[in-house]
Amino acid sequence: MTTAPPATPSTGGGDTNAGPPLTGGASVPARRRGHTARYVVVGLVLVGALAFVVAKGLGSALDFYLPADQAVAQKATLGTKTFNLEGVVAPGSIRSTPGGVDFAVTAGTTRLAVHNTGSPPQLFQADIPVIAVGHFDGDHFASDQILVKHSSTYKAEHPTRVTAPNGSSR
Amino acid sequence: MTDDQSSSTGTIPHPQTSVAPNTGVTLAPVQSSRARMTEYIIGILALVGTVATVWLGLWVTPPDKVQGDLVRLVYIHPGVAWVALYLAFGLAAVSSLLYLWPRTRSLFWDRLAAASVEVGVVFNVCTLVSGSIWGKPTWGVWWVWDARLTLTAVLLIMFLGYMALRRVPAEPEVRARRSAFVALFAAVDVPLVHFSVNWWNTLHQGATVLNANLSPQIHGSMAWTLLLGFVALTLVFVWMLLVRFRIGVLEDWLADNELDLALAERQSEGAGLSDKSPTNQGGAA
Numbered sequence: 001m002t003t004a005p006p007a008t009p010s011t012g013g014g015d016t017n018a019g020p021p022l023t024g025g026a027s028v029p030a031r032r033r034g035h036t037a038r039y040v041v042v043g044l045v046l047v048g049a050l051a052f053v054v055a056k057g058l059g060s061a062l063d064f065y066l067p068a069d070q071a072v073a074q075k076a077t078l079g080t081k082t083f084n085l086e087g088v089v090a091p092g093s094i095r096s097t098p099g100g101v102d103f104a105v106t107a108g109t110t111r112l113a114v115h116n117t118g119s120p121p122q123l124f125q126a127d128i129p130v131i132a133v134g135h136f137d138g139d140h141f142a143s144d145q146i147l148v149k150h151s152s153t154y155k156a157e158h159p160t161r162v163t164a165p166n167g168s169s170r
Numbered sequence: 171m172t173d174d175q176s177s178s179t180g181t182i183p184h185p186q187t188s189v190a191p192n193t194g195v196t197l198a199p200v201q202s203s204r205a206r207m208t209e210y211i212i213g214i215l216a217l218v219g220t221v222a223t224v225w226l227g228l229w230v231t232p233p234d235k236v237q238g239d240l241v242r243l244v245y246i247h248p249g250v251a252w253v254a255l256y257l258a259f260g261l262a263a264v265s266s267l268l269y270l271w272p273r274t275r276s277l278f279w280d281r282l283a284a285a286s287v288e289v290g291v292v293f294n295v296c297t298l299v300s301g302s303i304w305g306k307p308t309w310g311v312w313w314v315w316d317a318r319l320t321l322t323a324v325l326l327i328m329f330l331g332y333m334a335l336r337r338v339p340a341e342p343e344v345r346a347r348r349s350a351f352v353a354l355f356a357a358v359d360v361p362l363v364h365f366s367v368n369w370w371n372t373l374h375q376g377a378t379v380l381n382a383n384l385s386p387q388i389h390g391s392m393a394w395t396l397l398l399g400f401v402a403l404t405l406v407f408v409w410m411l412l413v414r415f416r417i418g419v420l421e422d423w424l425a426d427n428e429l430d431l432a433l434a435e436r437q438s439e440g441a442g443l444s445d446k447s448p449t450n451q452g453g454a455a
Contacts, residue, residue, distance in 0.1 A: 036270065036272055037271065037272055040267070040270045040271065043351065043354065044354065047354065047355055047358050048358070062316075062317040062320075062366075062369075062370040063317075063370050063371040064314065064315075064316035064317065064370070064371050064372050064373050065371050065373070066371075067371070086371065120310070121307070121308070121309065121310030122307060122310075123236065123237065123240075123307075123308055123310075124310075125236075128236065131373060145310075146310065147309045147310050147311060147314070147373055148308060148309055148310055149309070149373055149375070150236060150237060150308055150309075150375060151236075151375055151376075151387075152375040152376045152377060152378040152381070152387055153378070153387040153388070154234050154237075154241055154244060154378065154387065154388040154389075154392055155234065155235045155236075155389065156232040156233070156234070156235065156389075156390060156392065157232055157233045157234060157235045157238065
């Protein structure tokens with residue numbers, strides 16, 4: 001950095017007037033080092049480009065679910081194909097059935113009824129985002145698996161509760 | 171009798187012991203007392219921090235409003251992932267870059283990258299296992315192929331490949347160079363893992379602390395315990411890294427001196443036999 005100050009500003013093309021510096025035989029390893037540095041830079045650019053392509057090119061192929069509003073909009077295209085539907089469990093909509101549970105999910109202004117076969121996970125409750133694995137069946141969504149997609153926010157169950165020295169809480 | 175025993179049992183001298191000066195074997199690198207003390211103090215701090223995190227996480231912090239007691243894995247899982255992805259693989263990438271860069275090229279960076287990857291792989295496995303244990307009761311499944319989980323698994327596989335590559339016999343410089351390229355390539359997956367929850371629809375929740383607004387979505391004693399967990403696991407990483415790096419130095423020393431050590435051993439055996447042979451022959455006769 002300090003041993004080779006630039007003779008000219010790096011903005012123009014005035015870097016050829018001085019010709020190659022006469023560094024003698026020592027130029028061979030120096031040139032090799034320069035080549036390696038160039039390979040590193042080129043490699044990094046290629047890797048960065050690859051990452052960009054992966055991120056953008058794969059696009060929705062890496063999406064794990066389809067939000068309920070988008071799913072309803074694409075209902076004709078989806079047909080009876082199995083996919084992962086996401087939505088927030090509508091309060092007051094949960095009803096146990098002999099084979100599982102019925103409920104509704106909302107996404108934006110869309111509301112969709114879900115008939116699930118099998119028992120849902122222990123965190124299944126109103127107002128929680130869930131992913132239902134299944135397909136459209138008439139005007140509702142028939143699923144056989146529910147995954148709970150909890151948020152990344154953590155709050156104490158009883159924020160004002162204090163623990164006494166004897167271990168009891170009130 | 172005593173000399174005979176010492177020569178026959180000392181097949182490979184312990185790296186920290188000195189070797190007889192007439193064997194021509196380079197003395198093993200010995201850890202300085204200061205380095206040993208640093209390693210010891212960091213180890214103690216890591217242990218204390220981890221125990222304190224477990225105590226706070228299991229007994230002091232309150233249950234979560236939604237997850238109840240299941241939330242207690244939050245004090246371990248994100249910290250373990252933080253070490254694996256950002257510290258270990260991040261340090262491996264930087265070290266690899268510094269090795270490839272001609273002005274900073276030194277096998278020190280190669281050793282540091284190798285040690286960092288090895289510790290990172292341990293933490294990567296812990297990330298997947300703890301996440302899976304947390305996922306079963308919360309999500310309802312042990313595993314799904316969403317972008318976050320899949321890319322984390324890919325990361326593990328790539329760095330396992332890095333470790334396998336280092337086992338391929340080669341000159342140290344050749345091994346260091348090819349390993350550095352692989353480490354840099356694999357490390358590209360780290361930002362993909364980080365941003366996967368923003369770029370794609372995933373079952374895995376978004377970041378609690380390192381989110382877009384950098385405003386932690388966790389409060390009170392839960393937040394402090396989470397922070398302590400990050401610090402404790404970082405100390406565990408540093409301690410493991412120091413130990414693994416030291417072992418790496420000794421391994422390299424052993425590899426460099428393997429032939430000399432074998433020759434020295436053979437010579438000492440030969441000397442022992444020639445000393446004994448007249449006696450033995452006399453006894454037989």
